[in-house]
Amino acid sequence: MKKILPIFSYLLHPIFISMYAALFYLFYKDDAFTIQEKYFVLFQILIITVIVPILFFLLLKSTGNVKSVMIHETSQRIIPLVLQCFLFILLVKRSIVITRYPELHFFFLGGLFSTIIALIYSLFKVKASLHMMAISGFAVFVIGLNMHLQLHNPYWPALLILLTGITASSRLEMNAHTNKELLIGFIIGILPQVLFLYLWL
Numbered sequence: 001m002k003k004i005l006p007i008f009s010y011l012l013h014p015i016f017i018s019m020y021a022a023l024f025y026l027f028y029k030d031d032a033f034t035i036q037e038k039y040f041v042l043f044q045i046l047i048i049t050v051i052v053p054i055l056f057f058l059l060l061k062s063t064g065n066v067k068s069v070m071i072h073e074t075s076q077r078i079i080p081l082v083l084q085c086f087l088f089i090l091l092v093k094r095s096i097v098i099t100r101y102p103e104l105h106f107f108f109l110g111g112l113f114s115t116i117i118a119l120i121y122s123l124f125k126v127k128a129s130l131h132m133m134a135i136s137g138f139a140v141f142v143i144g145l146n147m148h149l150q151l152h153n154p155y156w157p158a159l160l161i162l163l164t165g166i167t168a169s170s171r172l173e174m175n176a177h178t179n180k181e182l183l184i185g186f187i188i189g190i191l192p193q194v195l196f197l198y199l200w201l
Helices: 005-011 014-028 035-062 074-095 102-123 130-148 156-174 179-200
Strands: none
Touching: 005 156, 014 035, 014 102, 014 130, 035 074, 035 102, 074 102, 102 130, 130 156, 130 179, 156 179
């Protein structure tokens, strides 16, 4: 188990959560979009939330501004979190617009607010688990979408709740966070998503 748990820290890294959420959303609203539109949306999200951050991370690592993909030190988190804020703003303003993708729009808007809160914490040298922030926000989104689309499918919410617990265990196993840091990440991931649920549920 000790060898398996760290794998989840990479599979459920915050950088991939946006893609997972988009895939889930497009799969369950299958009839609303053409195949071409789905690929276009996924391509945009892949570029903005995965490719650009990876390239930016490599640049920061080459200049010595970050040491690890997990970004353990709060001082090293500030620049990536600022970039993440701008990328989320780009998504909600230009790509994932409220008129066409309302639920996904509010998911990214919730992600933006969570990232801003995490950034503020980092400025005050308080470390929050970005893994917990991302996975807990995703879990709320899946639960909300399950209710909104009346899917009556208990398995996806149950899976996301399970993955949230596995992620927390993984971060503890890797000595990446304390219980307090995991709790902070959990709360700032959930709160914005829950607040925005009232606007689209």
